[in-house]
Amino acid sequence: MNTSEEKILNKNWALINKSIEFMGRPKRLFNLIPKRTALLVIDMQNCFCSQSGSIENQDTRKITPNINKISEQCRIKHIPVIWIKMLGKPDGQDTGLWKLFQPNSPISNNRKNPQIALSNESKESEFWSKLKIENTDHIINKKRYSAFIAGSSKLNNLLKKLKVDTLIITGVGTNVCCESTARDAMMLNYKVIFISDANATFSKFFHETTLMNIKLLFGDVISTKEILSDIIKSENKKHKSY
Numbered sequence: 001m002n003t004s005e006e007k008i009l010n011k012n013w014a015l016i017n018k019s020i021e022f023m024g025r026p027k028r029l030f031n032l033i034p035k036r037t038a039l040l041v042i043d044m045q046n047c048f049c050s051q052s053g054s055i056e057n058q059d060t061r062k063i064t065p066n067i068n069k070i071s072e073q074c075r076i077k078h079i080p081v082i083w084i085k086m087l088g089k090p091d092g093q094d095t096g097l098w099k100l101f102q103p104n105s106p107i108s109n110n111r112k113n114p115q116i117a118l119s120n121e122s123k124e125s126e127f128w129s130k131l132k133i134e135n136t137d138h139i140i141n142k143k144r145y146s147a148f149i150a151g152s153s154k155l156n157n158l159l160k161k162l163k164v165d166t167l168i169i170t171g172v173g174t175n176v177c178c179e180s181t182a183r184d185a186m187m188l189n190y191k192v193i194f195i196s197d198a199n200a201t202f203s204k205f206f207h208e209t210t211l212m213n214i215k216l217l218f219g220d221v222i223s224t225k226e227i228l229s230d231i232i233k234s235e236n237k238k239h240k241s242y
Contacts, residue, residue, distance in 0.1 A: 016216050030191040032230040034079050036166050037166040038164040043178075045086065045124065045128060047114070047118050048173070054118075057172055063172075067131065070227060070231075083139045086143075088119055098114075105117075146184045169192060169194050174200060174207045176201070182194055185219075
């Protein structure tokens with residue numbers, strides 16, 4: 001990221017924080033109550049994480065340790081861990097207009113078409129091998145960027161069954177599937193906790209811009225260190241409901 005982009009981000013962050021302060025809004029809106037919380041890990045598949053992936057994003061490999069730490073602590077506190085997978089037909093017929101925007105790999109002409117890469121027929125659709133997934137976790141397939149829009153997945157049904165109203169959101173890409181899911185979650189009255197260093201995308205500028213959008217209007221934005229502290233201390237605190 002160049003100096004000009006850094007200046008823009010710093011200026012915009014200052015505006016965001018000043019606006020929140022002016023409104024008298026607390027720094028954190030939502031407290032973590034384990035029995036009402038679930039962890040979402042979005043699209044951490046070989047297509048995005050592998051060095052040969054169709055839409056490889058090397059930052060997904062950097063956030064993998066954080067996701068593993070969070071998921072481990074969630075299991076200890078009986079917080080459901082839900083792995084969400086982008087999965088469609090090879091011809092892209094069930095993923096809407098996405099194929100128009102990414103008709104081929106944006107990384108290399110030698111890599112698979114994204115629709116083929118994220119289909120049942122491809123190993124690229126499988127979860128990244130460095131992730132620690134347990135048999136007690138849940139796996140949800142989705143067809144669109146957002147896991148919540150009609151016809152995309154069965155996520156909302158699962159969350160209702162689990163009696164969850166608070167979501168910890170991690171995964172890839174920060175500004176695409178993670179942001180789309182977070183926005184729709186808030187509009188469905190889920191309390192969103194978006195983890196700044198457990199989400200990744202191809203550009204730090206786009207990553208930071210999404211964090212601003214979420215913090216201003218869609219949810220809390222905190223670090224892995226902060227969410228781990230919340231989870232570890234959660235049983236020893238009395239929580240106020242909002």
